[in-house]
Amino acid sequence: MKAWEMTNTIEEDQRLPNQRAGDAEVEVGALEALGVRVTYLPVGADNAGRNAANDEALEAYRKAHGYVHMDVLEVSPSTLPNYRQKLREFFEEHIHADEEVRYVVDGSGYFDVRDARDEWVRMHVTPGDLLVLPAGIYHRFTLDTGDYIRAIRLFREAPQWVPIPRPDAERHAARQRYVHELRTRNGEPAAVRA
Numbered sequence: 001m002k003a004w005e006m007t008n009t010i011e012e013d014q015r016l017p018n019q020r021a022g023d024a025e026v027e028v029g030a031l032e033a034l035g036v037r038v039t040y041l042p043v044g045a046d047n048a049g050r051n052a053a054n055d056e057a058l059e060a061y062r063k064a065h066g067y068v069h070m071d072v073l074e075v076s077p078s079t080l081p082n083y084r085q086k087l088r089e090f091f092e093e094h095i096h097a098d099e100e101v102r103y104v105v106d107g108s109g110y111f112d113v114r115d116a117r118d119e120w121v122r123m124h125v126t127p128g129d130l131l132v133l134p135a136g137i138y139h140r141f142t143l144d145t146g147d148y149i150r151a152i153r154l155f156r157e158a159p160q161w162v163p164i165p166r167p168d169a170e171r172h173a174a175r176q177r178y179v180h181e182l183r184t185r186n187g188e189p190a191a192v193r194a
Contacts, residue, residue, distance in 0.1 A: 001038055001129045003031060006112065006120040014091055014142045015110075018122065026121050033186055034121075035134035035178065036113060043105045043127045058103065058152070061130065067101065067154035075109070076148040090141040094163035097174040098156070100133040107149035114138035116182065125149075136178025138166065 004017070005024035028038055041057045062070070075090075077083045093114075102111075108126045113133065115121050124144065125131055133139050143149055153159065169175045 001028075001040075001123055001125055001131070003028075003121055003123040006122045008119075013145075015145050015147075017124075017144075030115075031113075031121070031123070034113060034115060035137060035182060035185070036123075037132040038123075039130040039132075040128050041103065041130050062154060065154075066156050069155040069157070069159050071153050071159055072105075072150060073102075073153055074148075074150045075143060076107075087142060089163075092163070092165060093138050093140050094165045095136050095138055095169040095172065095175055095178075096133075096162065096164065097135055097172065098160070099135050100139070100161075101131070101154040103130040103152040103154065104128065105150050105152060107143075108146055109141060109143045109149040112140050112142075116186065134178055134181075136169075136172070136174040136176070138169070 003026040005020040005026060007018050007020050010016075010018050031038060039061070041055075041061060044055055062068075074080070075083075075086070080086050102125070104125045104127050106127055108124065111123045111125060111131060111133065112120045113123070114137065123131065153161075164172050164174075
């Protein structure tokens with residue numbers, strides 16, 4: 001997985017890298033400071049998400065982290081009804097009350113998260129990348145120009161995906177906890193915007 005600081009505006013296509021000019025790469029440590037966890041689990045050649053329950057590495061990860069439910073999400077023009085509308089919805093800035101866990105088994109795409117300065121950081125995920133976004137972090141998703149991703153979604157409880165958009169998210173308990181934990185973890189003063 002690679003990550004970088006994004007341009008302030010997207011003038012062309014959200015599926016393009018939209019990387020800020022200059023040395024704008026973001027290291028994994030900076031993502032971890034935001035509470036984002038990145039793991040790499042090789043995808044079995046015969047797996048690609050079709051027989052995920054038989055993937056030993058994924059099963060070990062699930063057991064170690066308490067993920068009891070999973071499903072497979074496939075996003076492409078041919079597999080997702082109302083594709084363009086759904087992609088617009090995925091790209092709207094939001095939070096969740098629970099963490100969001102995605103294990104990419106085929107294709108690729110972008111997850112964007114807000115950093116402590118309220119700037120966008122873009123992460124390009126490819127097969128083998130397992131990404132955990134903490135509850136309460138502002139984020140969004142889009143495909144890249146390959147227009148295809150298959151990802152396994154992991155859940156500790158019954159599967160749900162309820163986006164809470166900005167500005168409503170500012171008052172949500174998950175956002176309040178996230179901001180408090182971020183500031184505590186990073187030793188930042190209360191005035192820092194998260």
